[in-house]
Amino acid sequence: MSLRLIKLNSGSLIPSIGLGTWDLPRHQTSDIVYEACKVGYRHFDTAVLYGNEREVSQGIVRFLSENPQYKREEFFYTTKLWNNQLGTNETRRAIEEMIEKIGDLQYIDLLLIHSPLPGKQHRLQAYEQMQIAKDNGYVKNIGVSNYGKHHIEELLTWPQLRFKPVVNQIEISPWCMRTELATWCLSQGIHVEAYAPLTHGYKLTEDPTLAKYAKKYEVSPAQILIKWSLQKGYIPLPKTKTLTRLPQNLDVNSFTLSDDDIKEIDRPDAYEPTDWECTDAP
Numbered sequence: 266m267s268l269r270l271i272k273l274n275s276g277s278l279i280p281s282i283g284l285g286t287w288d289l290p291r292h293q294t295s296d297i298v299y300e301a302c303k304v305g306y307r308h309f310d311t312a313v314l315y316g317n318e319r320e321v322s323q324g325i326v327r328f329l330s331e332n333p334q335y336k337r338e339e340f341f342y343t344t345k346l347w348n349n350q351l352g353t354n355e356t357r358r359a360i361e362e363m364i365e366k367i368g369d370l371q372y373i374d375l376l377l378i379h380s381p382l383p384g385k386q387h388r389l390q391a392y393e394q395m396q397i398a399k400d401n402g403y404v405k406n407i408g409v410s411n412y413g414k415h416h417i418e419e420l421l422t423w424p425q426l427r428f429k430p431v432v433n434q435i436e437i438s439p440w441c442m443r444t445e446l447a448t449w450c451l452s453q454g455i456h457v458e459a460y461a462p463l464t465h466g467y468k469l470t471e472d473p474t475l476a477k478y479a480k481k482y483e484v485s486p487a488q489i490l491i492k493w494s495l496q497k498g499y500i501p502l503p504k505t506k507t508l509t510r511l512p513q514n515l516d517v518n519s520f521t522l523s524d525d526d527i528k529e530i531d532r533p534d535a536y537e538p539t540d541w542e543c544t545d546a547p
């Protein structure tokens with residue numbers, strides 16, 4: 266299974282689907298990531314918050330060492346600074362710790378600010394250190410998560426900005442569409458990563474419209490949601506700890522949703538974030 270590559274505003278390429286790694290059982294994480302590499306995943310999303318950066322990296326490194334025909338550059342590893350790691354010294358130290366944890370993975374493909382919650386001064390001090398980490402080659406791309414339009418505008422109008430964020434990672438599913446924010450990010454050349462694209466699993470068994478299209482295209486409700494996200498132009502990050510589900514969440518090339526299908530799956534009036542909401546933080 267091969268993934269489409271999307272060009273970021275830095276020129277780097279990002280695989281169009283990433284494996285979410287939040288809440289993977291810690292002792293299985295490295296094996297799940299290794300198995301994911303075997304079935305074609307090339308993009309992994311972790312964070313300091315998840316406590317599994319070492320294990321995620323180990324899974325990729327093991328696959329690379331056993332399969333020397335694949336190169337490090339074909340893989341895309343994202344991690345995120347947690348709220349208490351934003352600030353000049355805090356961010357510098359946090360990046361050093363991240364680099365120590367990834368070992369032979371050597372560099373971070375994408376470093377995100379996990380949320381805007383710590384406030385303007387901490388956000389901008391962190392971003393400056395992220396720019397320096399990019400200069401030094403520890404980090405290839407930098408971006409943000411859970412940012413609202415006003416947080417991104419704060420960056421775009423900041424005189425010290427040298428590298429525009431390449432993505433904004435936000436929760437998006439038919440039940441949390443955020444069309445205005447996502448369309449605006451794309452208009453600024455900032456790609457949109459869709460987290461919780463499977464609604465944490467909440468809607469997969471209960472929603473009749475998903476069931477209808479799963480039946481029509483002979484796929485699973487999860488595959489319908491992943492395709493919906495891709496066709497909207499987003500980069501979905503579905504998570505599964507179940508090895509048999511790994512291949513199906515990548516296998517979405519056999520069908521295309523029509524405009525009418527998408528309209529029926531859309532829930533523009535719904536607002537059901539699964540975890541947290543901070544795009545509206547000051």
Ligand SMILES: NC(=O)C1=CN([C@@H]2O[C@H](COP(=O)(O)OP(=O)(O)OC[C@H]3O[C@@H](n4cnc5c(N)ncnc54)[C@H](OP(=O)(O)O)[C@@H]3O)[C@@H](O)[C@H]2O)C=CC1
Binds near residue numbers: 285487513
């Ligand atoms: N930046 C941020 O603030 C946030 C980022 N994220 C990122 O996004 C990722 C994805 O979001 P997440 O909250 O984990 O939830 P998802 O929306 O990816 O849903 C995961 C759930 O769906 C189930 N599932 C996965 N595939 C299938 C399938 N094919 N059929 C049936 N059920 C399936 C999983 O079960 P099982 O695992 O048991 O197979 C799990 O219960 C996270 O892991 C993380 O990397 C998430 C939240 C916030």
Ligand SMILES: O=C1Nc2ccccc2C1=O
Binds near residue numbers: 287540
């Ligand atoms: O994946 C995640 N799950 C979460 C739950 C609460 C806050 C942040 C997150 C994540 O980043």
